[in-house]
Amino acid sequence: MLVHHIRTALAVLFACWMTSCVKDVDLDQAGNITLQPEIQADLLIFEIDQKEFTEPKTNIFSNVIRDTVRLEFLDDSYIQNDLAKVEFSFRYRNSFPQSFANKISFLSEQDNLQHQVEFITEAGSMGNPSITEVIEVIETENIDVIKRSIKMVVEIEALTNDKPFLGILRFESKGLFSFQF
Amino acid sequence: MKFFVTLCSIFLMILCQGQNKQLLYNVNGLPQTLMENPGANIAFDRHIGVPFLSKISLLAGSSGVNIHDIFDNSNANINQRVANTIRRLSSRDYFMAQEQLEILSFGWKLNKDNYISTGIYQEMDAFAYFPKDPAILVSQGNKDYINIPFDFSHVSFTGEVLTVYHVGLNRKLNRQVTVGARIKMYSGIFNVESVNNTGTFLTISTPDGPNYYRQFADNLDVRVNTSGFASLQDNNKTVQEASRELIGRSFFGGNIGAGLDMGGTFRVKDNVVVSGSILDLGLMWQREDVESYTYKGTYQTDGIEPLFPGIGTDGETFRYWDEFEDEVDRNLVDKTLREPYVTWRPMKFNAAVEMTFGESYLPCDYRVEAKKQYHSKVGMHLFGIRRPRDIKYALSTYYDRKLGSNLRMKVSYTLDDFSYTNIGLLLSTNFKSFNFYLAADNLLGYANLAQSNYQSVQMGFQFIIIK
Secondary structure, three states, X not given: OHHHHHHHHHHHHHHHHHOOOOOOEOHHHHHHOOOOOEEEEEEEEEEEEHHHHXXXXXXXXXXXXXXXXXXXXXXXXHHHHHEEEEEEEEEEEEOOOOEEEEEEXXXXXXXXXXXXXXXXXXXXXXXOOEEEEEEEEEOHHHOHHHHOOOEEEEEEEEEXXXXXXXOEEEEEEEEEEEXXX | OHHHXXXXXXXXXXXXXXXXXXXXXXXXXXXXXXXXXOOOOOOOOEEEEOOOOOOEEEEEEEOOOOHXXXXXXXXXXXXXXXXXXXXXXXXXXXXXXXXXXXXXXXXXXXXXXXXXXXXEEEEEEEEEEOOHHHHHHHHHOOOOOOOOOEEHHHOOEEEEEEEEEEEEEEEEOOOOEEEEEEEEEEEEEEEEEEOOOEEEEEEEEOOOOOOOEEEEEEEEEEEEEEEOOHHHHOOOOXXXXXXXHHHHHHHHHOXXXXXXXXXXXXXXXXXXXXXXXXXXXXXXEEOXXXXXXXXXXXXXXXXXXXXXXXXXXXXXXXOHHHHHHHHHHHHEEEEEEOOOEEEEOOOEEEEEEEEEEEEEOOOOOOOOOOOOEEEEEEEEEEEEEEOOOOEEEEEEEEEEEEOOOOEEEEEEEEEOOOOOOEEEEEEEEEEOOXXXXXXXXXXXXXXXXXXXXXXXXXXXXXXXXXX
């Protein structure tokens, strides 16, 4: 009798194994899985004083200076294929008693302007530098302007006045890059 | 007393995790028990397995997540479930898969006390801890983890495919003690491992400058060793050539290793037996077709610093980015190496105590000196397996019952990392000397495999001769 029960159990075990099933799942959802990391990354920094506005060879004052940095990573496949949104943050700390007109431009390889941010940095003082912060969001519908860019140009124009041109201008910048892989 | 029981339960739940073949351990009528304990008590005189079918063992487990957790069809937001799962899992959670296929298996009694068993089997073993921090970094980024380090020591995994040639001796020293040992030669087919990694990636907020954040890669030392993969990446190789190479590796054409199993059984009292074994105490020398990838160093950055004016004498802009990349490459060195390495096999141990009861009444024959025999056993079995960061345990209790000479049943309940409701069943049946056995763990999981964290099955066909 017991042997009979065991043979039945063996059959049940086999049946259990053979009829085991995968229920209440939809494996087709695998195609909808996306990774959406948001990466905070530093971009450019600098700290300049009045000397940077004087041409060293000629000693001639120029109220506009600029520099260009290639951001080679903008050409990488993860940016080109998967970047969904960018939020740039730019912050100036100004102890000059003058204001500055700032222009941050994103250029393509052929130097075509793709995107530009313009703002004024308020005048400050040595003991109390002014802080100007600008946040520029490039939404998904405009993200191609960043994908087409490879250079970041920082241009600073000193808006001179009758006060001595003396101080320190600090620049901080970062990007919050949102991806959809 | 209640407190004591609760404490013991908590201790067992913490302790007991792992993956084992408790259903085949101490089954004295099956030759496979010698693979779990070469010093097991056995009750047969000769065996020969049906080639490729004497033992097929499949086992897969995930300690923290199952298919239903991710692909639940009652909720459409799969990305939220993936995010919740990553958040819930810890770096101690793990995934594993094992497969064993006996190619040849046979054994015979040399004399009254000695039994020799030998054979060849192929094995695959893959194990990975959940790389919690790298998974968060890849899936969520660092935005919500400012001032919180991402730990790369969470990356820890091993995988291997190999063929094992073995010969073992089981020796009955006296009525109380049986000991055994098995020598193994390993022939490696594939190996991959990344263990003992170190280093963190950290983004800290720097409100006092010089930038919004400072990013650190601190003491990074990540290494992935491989053997058997590099040559297969040759695009000019045909499928036939690749197959021939893989078969060649199974016959010591690739990397080799050696190991030892040891075990013993001690009859404490007439109906109380303790036993234990250590398996796969061995290593592999990975020398052929090896390739290792390393990423090492320390670096920190606040961003790229332009030097006004940005135009050089040649009218070109300064190559700030190239300089930045060069500096990163100097400090975080990425190398591909072709140097031998040694891997330890995942050593396992078993320990059990069992009590026999229920005397079997043999046909009365005054010419035969019959020993007292029992048809039932209850026991407790502790299994452990060494993994890169710790030992995984499983604790089982079992009831083993012989039903005449042709049928045997073993029921087990196992506490491990995968389930607290793991009920296993072994059924072994003989038709004359032909034996078939089937063992399956976590039977409740078969109702819906998607909600199961662990399943294992072992089955085989063989001839077992009892004189």
